[in-house]
Amino acid sequence: MQVATTGLVLRQVKVGEADQILTLLTPDLGVISASAKGSLRLKNKLFSASGLFCYSEFTLTSGRSHYFVDSAQVKKVFHGISDSVEAMCLATYMAEIALSLSPAPPEADAQLRLLLNSLYMIGQKRLPLRQLKTIYELRAMSMAGYQPDLLACVSCGRYDGGEFYFDPIEGNLLCADCADKARHIPNLDAGALYALRHICLAEDKKLFSFTLSPSSLKNLSRVSEQYLLAHLEHGLKSLDFLKTVLE
Ligand SMILES: [Zn+2]
Missing domain, CATH: 2.40.50.140 (Nucleic acid-binding proteins)
Structure with a gap:
């Protein structure tokens, strides 16, 4: 057939x-x-x-x-991907995530569009590669049924203000006070928290339209990678190499 x-x-x-x-x-x-x-x-x-x-x-x-x-x-x-080792490594990493999620229809269509848009953005070179990595990790996981609970602090209901702790295993938030009581050190500043909500909740066409400071990006990038690895339950071969080339 x-x-x-x-x-x-x-x-x-x-x-x-x-x-x-x-x-x-x-x-x-x-x-x-x-x-x-x-x-x-x-x-x-x-x-x-x-x-x-x-x-x-x-x-x-x-x-x-x-x-x-x-x-x-x-x-x-996708012109531009093969221009640099960093870009090629990131594209390879995204492909490995897509393979491990191995989406079935109808989710496959949305995952395919996300990956196509992400590859396009890598080639465009407008956003830092680390930001594209984080966007892809969080959005792909959200689509695959691992949408984190980002509404407010799970303990007291606080929505924003100050630093927050994102629990990569539970996929939820604690405000700085509640994190302190639970002996966690906050891992998100205000900018990183905003970006985390944006990536997981924004409509498709606005997904890539946000900026964040290098320090917020560093925070968020660490958290999103932990979240991904905690839920994929296995390592990714391409990640170790990618980390050696991304600044
Ligand atoms: Zn709280």
């Missing part, structure tokens, strides 16, 4: 001389793997569309446990 779908190439595994097995994130089939025969040959019709982080229109034949790529047409190439 033949199916047509768009898909973003998240991973390539070389097989034999010039074949590849691609892992694709698609809106209607979720994450799938598909053989792309001959796609490593420069003159092959699948060559361009099989590139890493390429977003393409695929025609696939479904086999027993696996798909085969019959034809592919490039829809979008």
Whole structure:
């Protein structure tokens, strides 16, 4: 049976001389793997569309446990990602998160759009890479059913004012006073708390529209990574390397 779908190439595994097995994130089939025969040959019709982080229109034949790529047409190439090691590492890290979440339809469509927008923003170079990393981590987790409880301090109901403690395991907030009683040290300043709420709650088109100071970003970045790792329940290979290249 033949199916047509768009898909973003998240991973390539070389097989034999010039074949590849691609892992694709698609809106209607979720994450799938598909053989792309001959796609490593420069003159092959699948060559361009099989590139890493390429977003393409695929025609696939479904086999027993696996798909085969019959034809592919490039829809979008994210220029700018391959310009720097930092950008490439961040894109690889995002792809690894998407693979571990492995969203099924209908969530796959929203996760795909988030990833496409994030890759676009990496290429645009308008926001710090660390900010894009944090946005992707928190938003992808929220979409995957790990929406933190950010309304107010869970203990006394305080909404804002001063520093807060975000519990990366529980996914909730404590104000500075309640954090002190619970022997936690606040990990969010006002700017980081604002940004945390924005990332998890803003509508799609406003997601990337906020700024925060370098020190707030540092706070939030630490917290969002802890939150992600606490809920994925396993490490990410690409994270260690990414941390060595991000300033
Ligand atoms: Zn409180």
